[in-house]
Amino acid sequence: MVLFTNRVEAGRRLALQLDFLRGQDIVVLGIPRGGVPVAFEVAAALDVPLDVIVVRKLGVPFQPEFAMGAIGEGGEQLIDESTVALTGVTDAEVSAVEARERVSLDARVERLRRGRSRLPLDGRTVVIVDDGVATGATARVACDVARRFGAEKVILAVPVIAASTLAEMTGADDIVYLAAPETFWAVGQFYTDFSATTDDEVARLLVEAARRLHGPTGTDSNLEADVDVEVEIPVDTVTLNGYLHLPASPPGVVLFAHGSGSSRHSPRNQYVADVLFEAGLGILLFDLLTPGEELDRGNVFDIELLGRRLAAVTHWLTARPDAAGGRIGYFGASTGAAAALWAAGEPGTHIAAVVSRGGRPDLAGTRLPLVTAPTLLIVGGADITVLEVNREAQKHLRCENRLAVVPGATHLFEEPGALGAVAELAVDWFARHLLPPG
Structure with missing residues (x-):
């Protein structure tokens, strides 16, 4: 049961x-x-x-x-x-x-x-x-x-x-x-x-909880950011909660689209977000659904709904003066990767790069050939079913793309060094497409 x-x-x-x-x-x-x-x-x-x-x-x-x-x-x-x-x-x-x-x-x-x-x-x-x-x-x-x-x-x-x-x-x-x-x-x-x-995940959650109540702690006092705040994002008739961390005049900002059953508090996404921030990028971790909406499992797998939410949050972010002018990237995990690709394929969007971690790009369906943003698909070598799904989805992408396999890693990249490999691959991809040369 x-x-x-x-x-x-x-x-x-x-x-x-x-x-x-x-x-x-x-x-x-x-x-x-x-x-x-x-x-x-x-x-x-x-x-x-x-x-x-x-x-x-x-x-x-x-x-x-x-x-x-x-x-x-x-x-x-x-x-x-x-x-x-x-x-x-x-x-x-x-x-x-x-x-x-x-x-x-x-x-x-x-x-x-x-x-x-x-x-x-x-x-x-x-x-x-x-x-x-x-x-x-x-x-x-x-x-x-x-x-x-x-x-x-x-x-x-x-x-x-x-x-x-x-x-x-x-x-x-x-x-x-x-x-x-x-x-x-x-x-x-x-x-x-x-x-x-x-x-490490427990320690990170404790730091995040302290930061939520009191602002940046001694653990991240070395991150001299102009913006480090909890945000509320109005989308349609609901308000989505998020966490925005921007360096001064960020050249690029990465939005995180989490998978089913996860949230902006995902320790795995937070780990990657911290690494990206240290590389000079801004990050926005947010929930695609409200807690009440998540109780309906149909919403969790409604890729069009999630993709439209991501696109709307992107417009909200780029309208902020402190994020204006920066290139936008998407980091999606599991079903969040499908939402990221769906939003990246939305006509009129200008997404500079997409990274998928253990994603289900196949769920983006007919949007895949419309994606123009350079796309990196990261899959664990031991995640056999998802690996095959990504190989098949890759055939439908018309943009610059790459499939990176982390040897021995399973779906959640829990093996020693696996998540670090994901972060390294993501930093390299976003640095190439979001940061200025050099």
Whole structure:
């Protein structure tokens, strides 16, 4: 039974259930790693601070995936005595596992916060978010840690929780959830895309959340941009949210069109955007649909709708004095790549370059032969089906084009170095077509 497309969609739906907290003094804490993308969407929707609450599972020595307890920041510990008794694990073995996991926990805290202080919780309402709860061991420890750090009220919020765990869950004052199925063997069974979240992605989301509330942080203080703002873009009868980052007098600006189930907060697109900005280009990350529109799956795959939205946002951008005169590029991912090519093929548009990452250019249909912008198609070598789709679509392009294959990469480019290769290819392509010579 699949309930969610990915963690971004799950977070947005969960945020709707938490709207009653709007305006209160709350802090959202994501449980790394997978809980943080969900928590990011909740914090963004409620416009409140985001931090992590780091806990680690204590696995049975001979079967590490089977939890016998968990530990958290501040020395918090929870041991499931019934599991210990059932498996015959000794006190010495429990202590050894805890000591090893405590070292890993402390290292992860440092990697994720990267020198930033933990957000104060004293007297505040804390919303602890994970991507799902199976046994509840880590969630209970997280609740205990939040109370130890001074939280006045603790709310556990998850997209899905096992019904048996919900009935026995302790530690939280309230539990908010979207589903509590009786049949539950793994959180991942309820997601179409349950790909692993990395520490780098978590750290990037924390930086982005801090920037949303307070402006540029120390992490990006070296980026002396004239414009670094959240924007609202009126299109038709709706308003689209975006993030605009422009250097002074940008020679070119790249608009990002994300794929189905993703958003302007996509860590992968943000990574590429940062690399492009460092190369001297402006970037605009924005949502093609409103949160309400995304609930209709027909909108997510309506390429003409998405393409028209992208074209309209392009007109909005080029009308801004701080972006006027710069060349425009599109970076599209998955179905967003089809929208980018559809918009680039719109008569009268002047797009200087298009880059597609793991895209579905075939969905642009009859617009492909109309595209005049130089187009780079980037596909993972292990993404066999999409690779063949791109090869076929390439035959219909009449513009300058190239198919670049990243060896061994899958659809989301999660392999070590794969996303870096995408960024390098994109920078080279946009630099050649958007930046002035030299």
